[in-house]
Amino acid sequence: MTQDTGPDDGGDPERGGEVRPVTGDAPQVLSGAEAPAVRHLVSIDDVSIEEMHALFRLADRFASDPRAFADTCPGFISASLFYEPSTRTRLSFESAMLRLGGGVLTAAEMTSSSVVKGESLADTIRVVGGGYADAIVLRHPSEGAARLAARYSPVPVINAGDGSLEHPTQTLCDLYNLHVERGKIEGLDVVLAGDLKYSRTVHSFAYALARFGANIVCVPQAGLELPDYVVERLHEEFQVEPMRADARRLGNLASNSDAVYLTPQKPHQLSLFTDARGWEVQSVDAVYMTRPQTERHSGSELTDTTYLRLEKRAMAAESLRDAVVMHPLPRRDEISDEVDADPRSIYFKQAARGVPIRMAILSWLLGRVPLESAGEPHGQQASYGVPMGPNPCPNPSCISRTETRHAEPRFTILEREPLRVACAYCTRELSHAVIGCSRSRIFHAPEAGTIRLILPEHLVFFEDEEAALGAGFRPAASLAGH
Numbered sequence: 001m002t003q004d005t006g007p008d009d010g011g012d013p014e015r016g017g018e019v020r021p022v023t024g025d026a027p028q029v030l031s032g033a034e035a036p037a038v039r040h041l042v043s044i045d046d047v048s049i050e051e052m053h054a055l056f057r058l059a060d061r062f063a064s065d066p067r068a069f070a071d072t073c074p075g076f077i078s079a080s081l082f083y084e085p086s087t088r089t090r091l092s093f094e095s096a097m098l099r100l101g102g103g104v105l106t107a108a109e110m111t112s113s114s115v116v117k118g119e120s121l122a123d124t125i126r127v128v129g130g131g132y133a134d135a136i137v138l139r140h141p142s143e144g145a146a147r148l149a150a151r152y153s154p155v156p157v158i159n160a161g162d163g164s165l166e167h168p169t170q171t172l173c174d175l176y177n178l179h180v181e182r183g184k185i186e187g188l189d190v191v192l193a194g195d196l197k198y199s200r201t202v203h204s205f206a207y208a209l210a211r212f213g214a215n216i217v218c219v220p221q222a223g224l225e226l227p228d229y230v231v232e233r234l235h236e237e238f239q240v241e242p243m244r245a246d247a248r249r250l251g252n253l254a255s256n257s258d259a260v261y262l263t264p265q266k267p268h269q270l271s272l273f274t275d276a277r278g279w280e281v282q283s284v285d286a287v288y289m290t291r292p293q294t295e296r297h298s299g300s301e302l303t304d305t306t307y308l309r310l311e312k313r314a315m316a317a318e319s320l321r322d323a324v325v326m327h328p329l330p331r332r333d334e335i336s337d338e339v340d341a342d343p344r345s346i347y348f349k350q351a352a353r354g355v356p357i358r359m360a361i362l363s364w365l366l367g368r369v370p371l372e373s374a375g376e377p378h379g380q381q382a383s384y385g386v387p388m389g390p391n392p393c394p395n396p397s398c399i400s401r402t403e404t405r406h407a408e409p410r411f412t413i414l415e416r417e418p419l420r421v422a423c424a425y426c427t428r429e430l431s432h433a434v435i436g437c438s439r440s441r442i443f444h445a446p447e448a449g450t451i452r453l454i455l456p457e458h459l460v461f462f463e464d465e466e467a468a469l470g471a472g473f474r475p476a477a478s479l480a481g482h
């Protein structure tokens, strides 16, 4: 969550009405007056580690008797706004809401909505959040769409996948599965395999694993490696070090890919390095397989016609002896059907656990059940509008590229000196050759020390000096001689 809470901030989370006590081994239900301010779930960074643990405990209770908690959210409605196909995420959210005693509104086929008449996402969110529903579950093809929606929504927005950026509730489901199956997350070795470039489930999962102190073994499909911006974020935020990995022990699974080991642990156990081959992958705790995200491919990515495939013989590798096999689903051919019968395959259980974890998420965000421990969410960043000039976000899939009327360019500060900034919607770092001040109308080289004196809300980004001159800016003395 950013400190900027958007144009429609101030949504009243108080919901009237008597709350009947829940029965059985029930979590404590808050009355409307005690309910905390509206909270959104846009990125996995929005949830603290302590909150995740509390959500797991809550999910355990919901899972123990899913039909016993219908008094938790009576009279509450969630709206599913799905601009992309979904089976598990939408149905498990709706099942969760119904099991909590609430109701659901579904716009699963947004082409039958006013979108076809040209309605913006921001307007749709204001309408649906303005009385139709108490929470909005949003899936959208543009990166940063949920962040934008949260700025306009008076009710909690839950990101159910925004382009290839993030899918935080799938990650909470995945982490919950690791927690149930392995009893802990810290220190685990988790293989992420397949399309690591476009899988939003992989990106959110990687950020969370790093935060928990788990190690990641990337086994990408050739051409679909983990993007640099994800690796950089892992490095900057969680001090994760990437290193080449020797994945021969993974057997057939890694036979056609270049494995990379990502570890947040320092100092590294140097004894485990095997000379030039890099980190030797030994036994792993989980394999997380993903399908090719062809709907987001440009056509040139898949250099190899055969996609990675987890088969029965790959499961025989010694390194996978104690590994659970996970998949966010849907699968295509990347896990052969014969692996389903293997007791280590948990992907159908994983999908089933999507309901109790989403019951926990909904009852928490609706302010109905307090979490026992709070902790600080990881990503509390202020965001600032760009006072003038073109949109500096370089990402063509960013929501600010399509929702031009409502997603005015905004940025967050990654580093003050030298100044590095990121798009507040899609989190991609902005590149700029020249930085100006909207007050003084002077522009500077990006490394100039004086930039630190410019207030964030006066920062303007230009592609080059010509653009700055064209906008009526003057060069700083240090640049004038050039």
Ligand code: NCD
Residues within 6 Å of the ligand: 088, 089, 161, 167, 170, 200, 201, 290, 291, 328, 329, 330
């Ligand atoms: C994932 C998604 O939509 O990103 N599916 C899901 O939510 N379970 C993974 C995928 O589509 O490959």
